[in-house]
Amino acid sequence: IGSREPSLPPGPPTIPLLGNLNIFPAEYAHYKFTVWAREYGDIYSLKIGPSTVVVITSMGAVKELMDRRSGSTADRPPHYIADNVSGGLNMVLARYGDEWRILRKTAHAILSPSAVTAHLPIQVAEATQLMYDLLKSPERFYNHIRRYSNSVIMSVSYGKRCPRYETRETTSFFEAQHLWELALEPGAHPPIDLLPFLRHVPRRWAPWKILCDKTRKAQRELYFGLLDECNQRVQQGDENGCYMEEIIKRQDEFGLDRELRGYLGGVMIEGGSDTTSSFLQSLVLLLTAYPEVQRKGYEEIDRVIGDQRVPAIDDVPDLPYIQAIVKETHRMRPVAPLAVPHANREAETYKGHVIPKGSTIFMNTWGIYHDPDVYEDPETFNPDRYMHNEHGTKANLDTSNFNRADIAFGSGRRICPGMHLANNSLLLNTMNFIWAFTFGHAVDSRTGQPIPVDLFSYHKGILTAPKAFQCKITCRSLRHAQIIEKEFRKAIPTFERFEGNLSAEDEAWLKATRQ
Numbered sequence: 416i417g418s419r420e421p422s423l424p425p426g427p428p429t430i431p432l433l434g435n436l437n438i439f440p441a442e443y444a445h446y447k448f449t450v451w452a453r454e455y456g457d458i459y460s461l462k463i464g465p466s467t468v469v470v471i472t473s474m475g476a477v478k479e480l481m482d483r484r485s486g487s488t489a490d491r492p493p494h495y496i497a498d499n500v501s502g503g504l505n506m507v508l509a510r511y512g513d514e515w516r517i518l519r520k521t522a523h524a525i526l527s528p529s530a531v532t533a534h535l536p537i538q539v540a541e542a543t544q545l546m547y548d549l550l551k552s553p554e555r556f557y558n559h560i561r562r563y564s565n566s567v568i569m570s571v572s573y574g575k576r577c578p579r580y581e582t583r584e585t586t587s588f589f590e591a592q593h594l595w596e597l598a599l600e601p602g603a604h605p606p607i608d609l610l611p612f613l614r615h616v617p618r619r620w621a622p623w624k625i626l627c628d629k630t631r632k633a634q635r636e637l638y639f640g641l642l643d644e645c646n647q648r649v650q651q652g653d654e655n656g657c658y659m660e661e662i663i664k665r666q667d668e669f670g671l672d673r674e675l676r677g678y679l680g681g682v683m684i685e686g687g688s689d690t691t692s693s694f695l696q697s698l699v700l701l702l703t704a705y706p707e708v709q710r711k712g713y714e715e716i717d718r719v720i721g722d723q724r725v726p727a728i729d730d731v732p733d734l735p736y737i738q739a740i741v742k743e744t745h746r747m748r749p750v751a752p753l754a755v756p757h758a759n760r761e762a763e764t765y766k767g768h769v770i771p772k773g774s775t776i777f778m779n780t781w782g783i784y785h786d787p788d789v790y791e792d793p794e795t796f797n798p799d800r801y802m803h804n805e806h807g808t809k810a811n812l813d814t815s816n817f818n819r820a821d822i823a824f825g826s827g828r829r830i831c832p833g834m835h836l837a838n839n840s841l842l843l844n845t846m847n848f849i850w851a852f853t854f855g856h857a858v859d860s861r862t863g864q865p866i867p868v869d870l871f872s873y874h875k876g877i878l879t880a881p882k883a884f885q886c887k888i889t890c891r892s893l894r895h896a897q898i899i900e901k902e903f904r905k906a907i908p909t910f911e912r913f914e915g916n917l918s919a920e921d922e923a924w925l926k927a928t929r930q
């Protein structure tokens with residue numbers, strides 16, 4: 416046990432019983448996985464006791480194993496914690512089976528490229544509020560961005576927006592999400608899936624069991640509470656056209672019982688909140704560190720949009736540099752640097768190696784995006800690389816495997832179903848940020864010196880986001896500020912549709928703000 420079978424892809428030396436468990440990174444695994452990729456190649460293996468982990472780090476391997484052979488590689492590894500928290504019904508971690516198929520098919524109803532155009536007015540209105548919030552209290556940018564992404568997906572899914580970061584549902588969501596992240600933190604608990612006897616450890620010695628129960632309670636209170644609110648609206652004929660109302664009305668057609676309905680809504684908020692916000696926070700971090708990128712962005716946006724109106728989604732085709740900034744942000748700081756691990760349902764062979772059935776397969780997005788053989792100077796934030804060729808790769812490189820630009824969203828049949836909705840959010844806000852603001856270093860009040868930003872200070876976990884940092888966000892001119900205020904007022908009718916049943920505090924806040 417623990418030794419590497421000769422047919423497996425190569426990898427670091429193993430020790431008896433543990434295999435590579437003793438060197439398996441407990442945090443920020445994408446860094447170590449990338450170091451190993453440079454040493455062992457674009458496919459290598461790690462032994463964790465008797466089981467096998469395979470890491471792939473090239474577009475060619477992704478295309479062949481994850482996209483072409485997706486029928487086999489679209490499973491997820493067993494996940495004791497996820498099963499305990501959500502009964503195996505969390506779509507992101509669900510095994511490849513009937514329940515996952517129902518959830519995925521139903522999610523497509525709101526997330527397909529054509530369906531997401533219906534959500535654009537919500538995104539535009541919320542992106543306008545984000546500009547307004549940044550104008551009024553720029554120092555709180557971190558929470559304003561989180562509120563934005565949460566409010567968009569809450570309005571789309573449950574027809575209930577979150578006007579403030581302090582709105583009850585937003586706070587409850589982020590509290591539940593924090594517990595969920597602690598529960599999912601790789602390396603934070605003993606490897607229960609690999610050593611099944613650990614499941615029988617009594618609760619008093621198994622803190623992970625207590626954490627699972629707490630997380631389950633927090634998630635269910637929120638997800639099923641919101642579902643009940645939608646139910647009530649449907650019964651009273653007081654609908655606002657949100658997705659979950661549709662699901663409730665067509666539950667038999669979709670084959671969704673109450674449990675599936677609750678977890679479908681829940682996974683939408685989970686998938687849609689911290690991902691979009693992590694991207695936008697990284698964008699602010701990178702813009703602050705690279706003022707020359709801002710300057711090039713201003714040149715383009717001032718030429719195409721000017722200072723008499725806000726940017727609109729139809730402007731995107733005329734803004735190649737803004738598109739390049741979005742691509743380069745995905746490349747520099749992918750939100751999910753190792754995507755979400757897949758598993759294969761059949762044994763696969765690749766480049767003469769065998770990947771045994773049931774292996775855990777990591778797509779090393781970070782390693783692919785930071786490969787110096789593929790990208791010139793990969794540690795530099797340089798959107799211009801995407802102006803020279805659509806893949807941003809070095810000149811004269813064979814890019815026949817780069818047939819899609821969306822590996823930041825995963826691969827094969829598990830590719831992120833929310834990517835079209837997300838893309839609209841990322842493009843809208845990137846345009847708005849560059850159009851409206853400058854992002855500079857905050858100044859230390861004691862020394863008068865600029866406070867540097869740390870491009871590597873990121874949270875651990877399956878999704879990474881920059882840790883809270885300081886920067887100075889300033890509106891570019893009085894004219895821009897006036898337009899933001901005007902657009903914010905114009906967005907009120909769009910907001911009002913999703914403002915039923917708000918708390919007294921939220922109502923008071925809205926009243927004060929709108930006066």
Ligand code: HEM
Nearest residue numbers: 507686687690691750751754755824825826829831833837
């Ligand atoms: C910047 C934004 C986003 C990024 C970078 C992102 C990235 C990802 C990645 C890497 C995966 C794993 C794919 C794989 O296993 O190969 C994923 C899965 C998923 N994402 Fe996203 N995502 C984003 C936004 C969203 C949004 C807005 C939603 C929902 C409205 C969403 C819902 C989901 C769901 C439900 C899954 C699980 C799919 C499955 O396992 O079948 N995501 N996402």
